[in-house]
Amino acid sequence: MDIKAYMAELGSKARIASRHIAKATTAQKNEALLNIADSIKKSRDTLLAANQQDLAAGKEKGLEAALLDRLELTDSRVNSMLEGIRQVAALDDPVGEISDLKYRPSGIQVGRMRVPLGVIGIIYESRPNVTCEAASLCLKSGNATILRGGSEAINSNRAIADCINSGLDSAGMNEHIVQVVEITDRAAVGELIANPEHVDVIIPRGGKSLIERITSDAQVPVIKHLDGNCHLYIDDSANIEKSLSVAINAKTQRYGTCCTLESLLVAEAISTEILPRLCDKFVSHDVELRGCIKTQKLVSSVKAASEEDWKTEYLAPILSIKIVSGLEEAIDHINEHSSQHTESIMTEDHEHAQRFLREVDSSSVMINASTRFADGFEYGLGAEIGISTDKLHARGPVGLEGLTSQKFIVLGDGHIRT
């Protein structure tokens, strides 16, 4: 098969479909979403059978257990997919929202209208439920989507795509609004990211190396999420009990998420009071502690941290700890070493809180709260298509609004420029 021609055709169909979905009403989009859920519900057995094929092929190829687990669709995972689609249908439609409409001295009214981005390319790895999540969010936000999942999930993704297409069709909508790339060859990704004529933005989901490669090669803008080296700074004016509770929650509630705490900074003035107690708690959670020399002197269970540790996202029960002179050093250390994902301060001092909020350059900045809150659902965005560590367009969790943009609208009554 000619991969270049195949991908160009997919792109061209997506561009046409994007004009259809952009003008669909909220009711039409919700009907399509609910039809897709119905279709998945009815095709549950077909879906699970297709997934079994992928699992069998994966085992044959010797995929790791963790990968096979992510690949697997179970009854409860299918139920979550259905629940997810219905939640997206229930969200407010961002498209068409008009804001800031004001009269100008010339007599024209100028405002902004929220509009879809157009065609969104999603590149992801083994989890087949991403097919469904991404398609729902793009559809609700008025975008056409080209989905390129992992080759190991191709049968599952095809089966899900069939359900999506049948749902679109029964709602009277263009079936190319959601397209799954049927080619498992990597060259297909290369074509997708090099086609600015037909693709408006690429959202890669997966490991850091995949995302870095895509970003470096893409001719299309990328909304990307790299790592989450998240910090908590315990200020000299922090409340001890709140700080203990937040630090333990941020590190131990879940080890593998991008908003898990990876590096703890403690103001020197409060360190003798809090660090021994806090480290005891971490040790009782089996968290390995790696600290600066001062921390090691204070707490014997702490190993030496290397320069590398300050930049590392462990995604594991390991925590780096550094004693800093105060707010200034904490902010400098964070802006130098963090991945600009999520950072939090524990403080009862108003000025310190305000300075931290303003001066820390990360996508989420928190006061007296666990970094684990950095999540689309917790922020009230509904589902999220990912978390952006970029600075342009969208920072932090990306929900429906992040899949849209704003154009200017001008209302006149025969106004001319003089």
Add this chain to the structure above:
Amino acid sequence: MDIKAYMAELGSKARIASRHIAKATTAQKNEALLNIADSIKKSRDTLLAANQQDLAAGKEKGLEAALLDRLELTDSRVNSMLEGIRQVAALDDPVGEISDLKYRPSGIQVGRMRVPLGVIGIIYESRPNVTCEAASLCLKSGNATILRGGSEAINSNRAIADCINSGLDSAGMNEHIVQVVEITDRAAVGELIANPEHVDVIIPRGGKSLIERITSDAQVPVIKHLDGNCHLYIDDSANIEKSLSVAINAKTQRYGTCCTLESLLVAEAISTEILPRLCDKFVSHDVELRGCIKTQKLVSSVKAASEEDWKTEYLAPILSIKIVSGLEEAIDHINEHSSQHTESIMTEDHEHAQRFLREVDSSSVMINASTRFADGFEYGLGAEIGISTDKLHARGPVGLEGLTSQKFIVLGDGHIRT
């Protein structure tokens, strides 16, 4: 000189300076701006002398008259620069604005804070006043800037940069907040656009070929403005007198701007009533008319338009004209052929107006108004750093807000995730 090392050092200094300017108060930034204006006022003679050097070198090299004109600084152009800086100082500071702060069911408050982008690289051609405009807007929006002007303006740009640095210095601010690239070799541009570690966004200003080359080579996100193939559609329900006035204004008020009308669409039902009168007016303005077969049959002064004409930004007294069956065909033609810059409809029909507003996918969409209004000042943004024909981040005129982004902020009181 080692260009790579020079540009890397510039970038690294800009990154450090960006942290200083990001936390500057509004008063500090305004003081710096007014000091820069004072410094330019005092150095007027030095500036004009440096500019004379550039002009002499340009004449020697045989630069075209139009280029030499753009390169020239006159007393009145220096006055405009001063006026521009003072206007930017008078604009509201977008940085630090908090919006949408709401309580979530978990008890945390979640909102957004407007923040600078960081380091902005501006690549432009001969006009030295861009140095001053771009520096002012970036400074006010809390960003550090690296300015790379045309080699033919290097002496003028250096002289302006000296004034900017002295203004920053006398306001007690880091002088690397604004840096001018002193190397005229093109390789410097290559280094600037390939340095995502130190540069957050590139804004190229200049001809389409320059911008396309930069976009294609950049490893840093680009906010770009390509061409402005702007349309006016006269609907069957349009008011004739308003339409005549708007069409003439959109085309003839200025021929060389990106929001000048380039292609006129007329609903067939109204074409016999309006086109002969309108074409007479255009002819009396010496506008060359190129139309579809139907238009040619109706008006003898109209030449035949080729397929190429529907996609062309003339920037000249030439207009393409097409008779369409109605709204549907007009929208389809625009979405197919326009450069997604600015399009307007003349109509008295509410539903047609609403559909045009919603379905035309351009950065500015207008009802009953001249396309010539697509401009930062007319929209109330104050000065603009450019107009974006991109879909991500910013569409249309880009003012101070377009040079910022929003991060999430979370306020808690020891809240943890359960």
